[in-house]
Amino acid sequence: MNYILLIKEIYLEAFKNLGSYFVRNFFKVFTWFCLACLLIVLYAFIFRVATGFAFD
Numbered sequence: 001m002n003y004i005l006l007i008k009e010i011y012l013e014a015f016k017n018l019g020s021y022f023v024r025n026f027f028k029v030f031t032w033f034c035l036a037c038l039l040i041v042l043y044a045f046i047f048r049v050a051t052g053f054a055f056d
Contacts, residue, residue: 015028
């Protein structure tokens with residue numbers, strides 16, 4: 001739980017003193033987009049491993 005709170009604090013601190021409104025929101029959207037892409041890749045990898053895909 002401490003680890004999750006630390007990540008939350010780093011996320012909030014990173015955007016606290018960032019330039020303009022547009023730049024701040026652009027980076028927030030980009031952060032969530034990258035996280036979503038990472039989750040899709042992890043899902044695909046776990047699905048392939050679970051169904052016995054041969055990694056040749």
